[in-house]
Every structure is written in structure tokens, then in C-alpha cells.
Amino acid sequence: MNVTGTTSSGSPFLSLDSDSVQRNEVTSLSGQLALLVLDSQEQQKQIAHEQLANARHDFSEALADEVQSLRDEADAAYRGALVSGALSIAGSGLSAWGTESGPTWQKEVGDGLSRLSAPAGTVVGTNYGASEAKAAQGAQEAAKWQIDDAQDELGSARDLQNKALDWTSSMADRDAATTAAILANKA
Numbered sequence: 001m002n003v004t005g006t007t008s009s010g011s012p013f014l015s016l017d018s019d020s021v022q023r024n025e026v027t028s029l030s031g032q033l034a035l036l037v038l039d040s041q042e043q044q045k046q047i048a049h050e051q052l053a054n055a056r057h058d059f060s061e062a063l064a065d066e067v068q069s070l071r072d073e074a075d076a077a078y079r080g081a082l083v084s085g086a087l088s089i090a091g092s093g094l095s096a097w098g099t100e101s102g103p104t105w106q107k108e109v110g111d112g113l114s115r116l117s118a119p120a121g122t123v124v125g126t127n128y129g130a131s132e133a134k135a136a137q138g139a140q141e142a143a144k145w146q147i148d149d150a151q152d153e154l155g156s157a158r159d160l161q162n163k164a165l166d167w168t169s170s171m172a173d174r175d176a177a178t179t180a181a182i183l184a185n186k187a
Contacts, residue, residue, distance in 0.1 A: 030175065034168040041161035048154035055146035062143050066136035073127045080125015087117035 091113030098107025 030171045034164070034171050037164040038161070038168065041157060041164050044157040045154065045161065048150055048157050052147060052150035052154060055143050055150050059140055059143035059147060062136050062140035066133045066140060069130075069132035069136055073130055073133070076127030077125050080121040080123075083124040084117045084121025087113050087120055091115075091117060 091110045094106045094110030094113065096110070098104045098110055
């Protein structure tokens with residue numbers, strides 16, 4: 001992070017690149033304090049960026065979980081329909097075969113399979129995908145809130161960093177004015 005440019009009075013001030021300025025190069029207490037404030041604000045921004053990335057990841061995972069749950073539910077409904085249809089066809093075939101030759105075991109078994117087709121299809125087709133999808137949807141909503149919070153935190157960190165930069169600039173102006181006054185008195 002560079003804090004280079006001119007102060008409000010137009011005088012240039014020292015670059016406070018936190019990666020290139022060594023702590024022992026800044027001799028004034030106010031300069032060292034300014035570096036600490038800037039470093040702190042930079043760390044807060046990094047934490048906010050990490051929180052935002054984590055929240056986006058959580059959102060994506062929740063969305064994927066919801067989609068998978070809905071797919072599982074659809075697959076279960078399909079399997080249930082296949083079982084129900086197969087039992088119904090088998091029951092109808094046996095009933096038809098049994099009807100031709102009078103009341104026989106085929107008609108009885110066929111009627112039983114036909115009556116069993118709907119409940120068996122329901123049992124085979126049962127899946128709790130809808131409830132899992134709802135839970136994933138809740139996790140997705142929570143991740144949205146985390147994203148909003150992280151973006152707010154990032155904005156706050158930027159605002160605080162800008163205030164710290166303004167304060168650092170005013171400190172540089174004051175130090176420059178003090179140095180100029182001392183040099184003027186020596187001349």
C-alpha cells in the first residue's frame with residue numbers, strides 16, 4: 001500500500017509502503033504510530049476479504065447441496081413410478097390371464113399386485129430430498145447474509161484506512177512544518 005502524493009498544503013510526503021518502509025527508517029513516534037495504524041487497517045481489509053471469499057464458497061456449496069437434493073428427490077420419484085408401473089402391468093397381466101380361465105390364483109395375485117402398485121411405488125419413491133433442499137436453502141440464505149456482512153466489513157475497513165491515510169498525511173504535514181521551522185531558526 002502506497003501513501004504517496006502531496007499533502008493538502010501541496011508539499012510532498014514520504015511514501016508509507018508498508019512492505020518497503022522499515023520500522024527503523026521512521027524515526028518519529030507519530031510516523032511509527034501511523035505505520036502501525038496503516039498496517040492494522042490493511043490486516044482488517046485482508047480479514048474482510050477472506051471472510052467474503054469464505055462466505056461465497058459457503059453460498060456455492062449450499063447451492064450445490066440444494067441442487068443435489070432436488071435431483072435425489074426426482075430420482076426417487078422416478079424409481080417409485082417405475083416400481084408402481086411395473087407392479088401394475090404385472091398385476092393387470094396376471095388378472096387378464098386369470099379371467100380367461102375363470103377364478104384362479106393368477107387373478108387373485110394380479111388383483112393383489114395391482115392394489116400393491118401404488119403403495120409400493122410410494123415407498124420406493126420416498127426421499128427426503130425436499131427437506132434436505134430446504135436445509136440447503138437455509139444455508140444458502142445464511143451464506144448470503146455472511147456475504148453482505150463481509151462486504152459491509154470490507155467497506156468499513158476501507159473507510160477506516162482512508163481516515164488513517166488522512167491522519168498520516170496530516171502528521172507528515174505537521175512534521176514537515178516542524179522540520180522547516182527548526183531549519184529556519186538555525187539559518
